[in-house]
Amino acid sequence: MDKRYSxxxxxELQTEIAGLTEKAxxxxxxxxxxxxxxxxxxxxxxxxxxxxPEDFRPGGVYQIEGSDDTFRIDYINGVFAWGHxxxxxxxxxxxxxSVLKEK
Numbered sequence: 098m099d100k101r102y103s104x105x106x107x108x109e110l111q112t113e114i115a116g117l118t119e120k121a122x123x124x125x126x127x128x129x130x131x132x133x134x135x136x137x138x139x140x141x142x143x144x145x146x147x148x149x150p151e152d153f154r155p156g157g158v159y160q161i162e163g164s165d166d167t168f169r170i171d172y173i174n175g176v177f178a179w180g181h182x183x184x185x186x187x188x189x190x191x192x193x194x195s196v197l198k199e200k
Contacts, residue, residue, distance in 0.1 A: 102146040103175075114143045144195035145176035153178055159197035168197060 102110065121136040150173045153159070158169050159178075167183040177191040 102143050105146065107147055110143050110147050114140055117143065141193050141195050142176075145193040148176070148194050150176060150194060153194050153197060158183075158200060160200050161192065162196045162198055167200065168192060170197075 100109070102113070105113065117136050117140045121133055121140065124132040124136060153170060153173055155170050155172050158167050161168050161182070168178065169180045169183070170178045171180040171189065173179070173194070174191070176194050178194050178197060179189055179191045181189060
């Protein structure tokens with residue numbers, strides 16, 4: 098049985114990301130859009146477990162990768178940052194810390 102990302106070492110996570118990236122490349126070449134989206138989300142989550150949540154501070158404003166929006170962190174829970182987007186939204190949401198970049 099596969100390990101959870103939270104139980105993997107950094108080396109195991111890097112190996113997992115490399116394997117998922119290769120699968121995503123093949124899915125993209127074959128035009129399997131839904132499989133590509135799932136694999137990209139898995140890569141994002143694996144990358145989140147390679148980061149230190151303590152490097153992200155509540156009250157901080159970060160750029161969301163792949164978006165023009167910024168995100169203000171209210172609190173961190175595991176590898177998820179809970180907070181609000183700069184654009185009008187439906188309220189509080191959680192994003193993996195791997196999609197947040199320093200402004």
